[in-house]
Amino acid sequence: MFLINCPYCGERDQAEFTCGGEAHIARPKNPPELSDEQWAEYLFLRKNEKGIHYERWNHEYGCRQWFNLARNTATDEILAAYKMGETPPKLKANIPATPSGEPSIGSGNLSTSKKDRFLK
Numbered sequence: 436m437f438l439i440n441c442p443y444c445g446e447r448d449q450a451e452f453t454c455g456g457e458a459h460i461a462r463p464k465n466p467p468e469l470s471d472e473q474w475a476e477y478l479f480l481r482k483n484e485k486g487i488h489y490e491r492w493n494h495e496y497g498c499r500q501w502f503n504l505a506r507n508t509a510t511d512e513i514l515a516a517y518k519m520g521e522t523p524p525k526l527k528a529n530i531p532a533t534p535s536g537e538p539s540i541g542s543g544n545l546s547t548s549k550k551d552r553f554l555k
């Protein structure tokens with residue numbers, strides 16, 4: 436368990452919140468012009484990086500407001516919480532080195548880092 440600083444209510448237990456996935460993903464301006472691969476990338480592909488990750492969270496059992504959170508996925512440290520529509524803060528993550536030298540993505544699965552896997 437950890438505490439999340441809701442921008443509307445202040446610090447509350449994590450159990451009151453639900454995560455809505457990666458933040459700041461803009462919907463394409465004209466979806467009919469996209470290829471199936473581009474549309475699939477918009478819908479399903481997420482960064483899953485090791486380090487700073489910007490996420491949408493909902494204070495479901497509190498004020499029920501949506502907000503953004505910057506979290507270090509390597510340490511689970513919450514670096515910033517800010518309201519929807521605000522500019523994400525520029526942050527620097529403390530990424531601990533691992534003895535196995537794992538890649539710069541969270542899962543260690545190299546296939547998730549290949550953004551061009553749909554392009555032929």
Ligand SMILES: [Zn+2]
Nearest residue numbers: 441444494498
């Ligand atoms: Zn709240």
